[in-house]
Structure formats: C-alpha cells, structure tokens
Amino acid sequence: MSKSLLELTPVETVACSSPLMKQPLSSDAAERIAPLLKALADPVRLRLLSLVASHVDGEACVCDLNDAFDLSQPTISHHLKVLHEVGLLDRTKRGVWVYYSIKSEALADLGALIGGVAR
Amino acid sequence: MSKSLLELTPVETVACSSPLMKQPLSSDAAERIAPLLKALADPVRLRLLSLVASHVDGEACVCDLNDAFDLSQPTISHHLKVLHEVGLLDRTKRGVWVYYSIKSEALADLGALIGGVAR
DNA sequence: TGTCAACATAGACACATGTCGAAGTCTTTG
DNA sequence: CAAAGACTTCGACATGTGTCTATGTTGACA
Numbered sequence: 001m002s003k004s005l006l007e008l009t010p011v012e013t014v015a016c017s018s019p020l021m022k023q024p025l026s027s028d029a030a031e032r033i034a035p036l037l038k039a040l041a042d043p044v045r046l047r048l049l050s051l052v053a054s055h056v057d058g059e060a061c062v063c064d065l066n067d068a069f070d071l072s073q074p075t076i077s078h079h080l081k082v083l084h085e086v087g088l089l090d091r092t093k094r095g096v097w098v099y100y101s102i103k104s105e106a107l108a109d110l111g112a113l114i115g116g117v118a119r
Numbered sequence: 120m121s122k123s124l125l126e127l128t129p130v131e132t133v134a135c136s137s138p139l140m141k142q143p144l145s146s147d148a149a150e151r152i153a154p155l156l157k158a159l160a161d162p163v164r165l166r167l168l169s170l171v172a173s174h175v176d177g178e179a180c181v182c183d184l185n186d187a188f189d190l191s192q193p194t195i196s197h198h199l200k201v202l203h204e205v206g207l208l209d210r211t212k213r214g215v216w217v218y219y220s221i222k223s224e225a226l227a228d229l230g231a232l233i234g235g236v237a238r
Numbered sequence: 239t240g241t242c243a244a245c246a247t248a249g250a251c252a253c254a255t256g257t258c259g260a261a262g263t264c265t266t267t268g
Numbered sequence: 269c270a271a272a273g274a275c276t277t278c279g280a281c282a283t284g285t286g287t288c289t290a291t292g293t294t295g296a297c298a
Binding site: 021024030047050102112115 | 139140141142143144146149150152153154156157159160161162163165166168169170172173177187221223226227228229230231232233234235
Binding site: 078093097 | 245247248
C-alpha cells in the first residue's frame with residue numbers, strides 16, 4: 001500500500017476504518033465514506049444493487065435491469081454509473097451487452113463499518 | 120406487530136429485511152430504507168453519529184458536539200434532527216442540556232442489511 | 239457498407255439539501 | 269420577574285440530484 005491516507009478511494013477507506021461505534025471517524029475519512037453511502041441512499045440504486053447482487057453469479061445485464069423499473073433507459077444507465085464510479089459495481093462488456101457485477105467485499109466492508117462487526 | 124407492511128418505519132423495515140445480496144429488495148422496502156441511508160450519507164452526520172456512538176455510555180451533549188465542528192450551532196442542530204427523525208439517535212433533555220444517544224440496534228440492523236451478515 | 243439494437247453521454251429542468259443569520263422556546267438562577 | 273444560556277425553528281440562498289428527451293457510440297449482421 002504505497003498510497004497516503006489522503007488519496008484512498010472511498011472503498012479503500014471503508015476497508016481500513018474501524019466501526020462507527022468504536023472510535024470517532026476522522027473528518028477526512030467521513031468525507032471519503034459519505035459518497036459511498038450517498039450512492040446507496042437512493043431507492044432505485046438500492047434495488048439495482050440488490051437485483052444485481054442477488055442475481056445468478058452476482059451479475060446482470062442492463063437490459064434485464066431496465067425492465068424491472070418504470071424509468072427511462074438513460075436514467076437507469078445513470079444510476080448504474082453512480083454505483084460503478086463509487087466502486088460498488090463492476091462493468092463488463094460482452095458483445096453488445098453490458099453486465100454489471102457486485103463487488104461484494106466493498107459491500108461487506110461497508111456493512112461492517114456501519115454495523116460494528118469485528119473486522 | 121399489528122402494523123401492515125405499508126406503515127413500517129425505516130428502522131423497522133431494515134430490521135425485517137433480508138440482506139441486499141440474498142434477494143431483490145421490493146420497491147416499497149427500498150423507498151423506506153433509502154431515507155435511513157440518506158441520513159447517514161453526509162460527512163458531518165457520519166462524524167456526529169460516530170462521535171455519539173463512541174462516547175461514554177453512547178450518549179453526548181449537543182454542546183460537546185458543537186465544538187467538534189467548524190459549523191454554526193443551528194447547522195449541527197439540523198443534522199442531529201435528521202438523525203433523530205430517522206431513528207438512529209435518541210433525544211433526552213436533562214435540565215438545560217440535550218443529550219443524544221445511539222440506537223445501536225438500528226445501526227446493527229442496517230449494517231447487516233448491507234453487509235449481508237446472517238440475521 | 240448500411241442498418242438496427244444496446245448502452246452511454248449531453249443538456250435542461252424541477253426539486254431536494256446544506257448552510258447561515260435571526261428569532262423563538264425553555265430552563266435555571268439572580 | 270428579568271436576564272442569560274442551551275438548543276430549536278424559520279427563512280433565505282447557493283448547490284446538488286433525479287429525471288427526461290435528444291443525440292452519440294459501438295458491435296452484430298445482412
């Protein structure tokens with residue numbers, strides 16, 4: 001790990017923070033973790049993530065995801081981008097189709113940070 | 120539990136949802152859980168919650184919390200209100216002082232929902 | 239090469255949110 | 269009762285966010 005504490009990604013920050021209840025979060029850590037939670041804090045994105053996560057192999061095609069919502073295709077695309085940029089979803093293109101897959105370690109680390117589970 | 124599924128509070132919804140990775144979240148559940156995450160998805164509120172949670176007895180006075188931030192007192196009051204309204208913090212008035220305390224079960228349930236820990 | 243289908247990007251717009259200063263509500267104490 | 273202190277509420281303002289339509293881009297296939 002050659003990165004300084006100041007250039008960690010949100011996911012990396014979560015991965016090396018102790019639970020919220022154990023000790024006060026530093027201002028820097030909070031600034032980096034908040035975007036991750038913000039990405040999660042939307043009903044559509046919550047369902048998207050859950051749909052992808054609970055899908056076979058933890059991945060799903062955009063075309064399938066679109067059908068699950070009453071929203072325009074660009075809107076779904078936008079939400080998937082948000083989840084991808086923050087490091088909660090991976091993106092793979094196979095032919096004409098794009099598959100998003102869950103990064104379960106990131107999700108697990110975030111859960112531990114919030115829930116206070118021993119790490 | 121006499122409430123119907125449609126009138127659960129965010130915290131109650133979290134408490135009886137299975138992890139994101141196990142099965143797709145219903146639209147209703149997502150709509151009720153998102154506000155809870157939204158309350159958490161702010162650097163200041165993250166630090167506030169962490170400060171309260173890691174404090175002695177899991178409670179802290181507003182006056183102490185104010186000093187930890189470079190923000191106006193009404194702003195801190197606003198953030199505490201958000202965390203209280205969503206059910207993550209409790210409020211007690213003792214004399215002139217107001218103490219906020221952590222509702223750790225809510226936090227634990229939210230962590231489990233995200234992290235996928237068995238419930 | 240041209241066309242179609244699957245996604246992504248761009249631009250616009252309404253609405254939500256974080257912040258502040260000013261003013262209001264209680265509670266203690268002189 | 270008056271005054272001071274600890275918070276909360278209010279109103280205003282700049283910024284951020286979710287959604288849409290329109291337009292690009294890329295890959296498959298005739």
